[in-house]
Amino acid sequence: MNESYPKENLARKKVFRRLLSYTKPHKKQLAFAFLILFLATGADLLGPYIAKVFIDDYLTPRHFAWQSLTGLGIIFVLLYIGTALFHYLQIINFQTVALKIIQQLRVDVFNKVQHLGLSFFDKTPGGSLISRITNDTEAIKELFVTVLATLVQSSVMLIGIFIAMFALNVKVASFCLILLPLLFVLMYGYKKLSAVVFRTTREKLSQLNARLNESLQGMTIIQAMRQEKRLRKEFGKTNGEHNHASLKSIKLNSLLLRPAVQVLYVLGLVLVLGFFGVRSFDSVISIGVIYAFVNYLDRFFEPVNSMMQQLTHFQQATVSAERVFGLLDETEMAPTKIGNSASSIQEGKIEFKNVTFSYDGKTDVLKNISFVANPGETVALVGHTGSGKSSIINLLMRFYPIEKGDITIDGTSLKAFSDEELRKNIGLVLQDPFIFAGDVKSNIRLNNRNISDEQIVEAAKFVQADSFIEKLPKTYDEPIGERGSTFSSGQRQLLSFARTMAIDPRILVLDEATANVDTETEEAIQTALAKMREGRTTIAIAHRLSTIQDADQILVLHKGEIVERGTHQELLAFKGLYHKMYLLQQGEVAS
Structure with a gap:
């Protein structure tokens, strides 16, 4: 002492x-x-x-x-x-x-x-x-x-x-x-x-x-x-x-x-x-x-x-x-751009190269992950809870630093892009969207002055969110409480869709975007998602396999590794883990 x-x-x-x-x-x-x-x-x-x-x-x-x-x-x-x-x-x-x-x-x-x-x-x-x-x-x-x-x-x-x-x-x-x-x-x-x-x-x-x-x-x-x-x-x-x-x-x-x-x-x-x-x-x-x-x-x-x-x-x-x-003085900062090059995202080609990642520095949650998502393609990530799907998205969004391997967009390392370049070209839709206190318009615009009122309305119509917004007493000026508690989970999700489409990103990241939406709304959203994915590289986490059957490539993860990859039909024919997951979900639907 x-x-x-x-x-x-x-x-x-x-x-x-x-x-x-x-x-x-x-x-x-x-x-x-x-x-x-x-x-x-x-x-x-x-x-x-x-x-x-x-x-x-x-x-x-x-x-x-x-x-x-x-x-x-x-x-x-x-x-x-x-x-x-x-x-x-x-x-x-x-x-x-x-x-x-x-x-x-x-x-x-x-x-x-x-x-x-x-x-x-x-x-x-x-x-x-x-x-x-x-x-x-x-x-x-x-x-x-x-x-x-x-x-x-x-x-x-x-x-x-x-x-x-x-x-x-x-x-x-x-x-x-x-x-x-x-x-x-x-x-x-x-x-x-x-x-x-x-x-x-x-x-x-x-x-x-x-x-x-x-x-x-x-x-x-x-x-x-x-x-x-x-x-x-x-x-x-x-x-x-x-x-x-x-x-x-x-x-x-x-x-x-x-x-x-x-x-x-x-x-x-x-x-x-x-x-x-x-x-x-x-x-x-x-x-x-x-x-x-x-x-x-x-x-x-x-x-x-x-x-x-x-x-x-x-x-x-x-x-x-x-x-x-x-x-x-905290040194655990969010990853930022390394170097002085002015890299930009043009086509949206994504490549993971032998990426290994650990949150605590001890247990690897991702092990040698490698795959390519070509411009305009949809790559779906499926697997049981804890298989590493969200970790892949976290790294792609540069929420965590990449320690082993590399991720490139259009052939350029993720580390070379500025935060502004990444955020305006990668649109993220989470399973549980965060809604800010304010009004409908401000939640779609998010203080982006480049987005006009007309673009907000267009984005809402594009994802079919206008059907409920127009019924609100003040429409786009309707006040929203903390975390959007006065809206249903489906309405909050539609707002997050509109928010993403308002920035018109080249890359789309979906974390089970329809999980909290009712069946009727899901059908409308699936149509909107199909339109959203057109011309955009899409990385989608899916728990319901029925939502990603048209994906160009499906990656099946297990304990941090890609154990199977292919289209829906190819994976069913392989009769591996994906086939078992599909039969299990089909049985649940039938019952």
């Missing part, structure tokens, strides 16, 4: 410096805010000194020069008005900068998440990511809103108080210096102990968000399978762990913040009053000096208390920043 702490401390300093780097674009506004802060602190420190002058020069000798007293009173009032104004201005400026910084930080994190590889999302809960983007950045905001300003203001206040105390009485001020080492020890101990507690608290909060996100996403299954009790138990356990960590934080704060500082304050007060009490036996003590010293001593512990309390936010912000920067 002792060896690891210096490393952790060094890491936190690095995180803190990185956080401060976000202030560079706002240097002028921050400099103005700090200037106002210094002025406010200086005005605040002059108050006790003016009170001392009033007591020693006017009140004690009963010398009431009304003109001088009036001037002194005006200065005193103006100081406090100025202090209030300066504090207002510095708070506005610090908070404005803080909000701008957090806005930029959230944009950076969100942008990073958009470019992470699917392999990262496979092992990272969505709720944990939401916690980092929202809760953790909110904790960081406190660092810029209050912590930095308070620490600087408190430090300036402490220095100013000691200067004023030494100006009043060097010996008493020297006695008060004894308190500084005690304060540093207290702050160091609090910082060391609280770091562990706050890291645990943030981690448990992240787990809570992950649990909550999972429950909300799977509410249908939870209720259908009567899993409410189990989920409540699991959520309650995580919530209890978070509560336990929060209680530790509360106990730590209750012991080492105000109570411990209050003890030091009483010690300082005893020193000051004891010193003046002893001195009073031998010489006259100025009441004004005593008042000023006690006032400054009281003000001395105000910033100390503030600094101790801000250490809580500082630790939370540092721990949160570690989590956010950990996400920003």
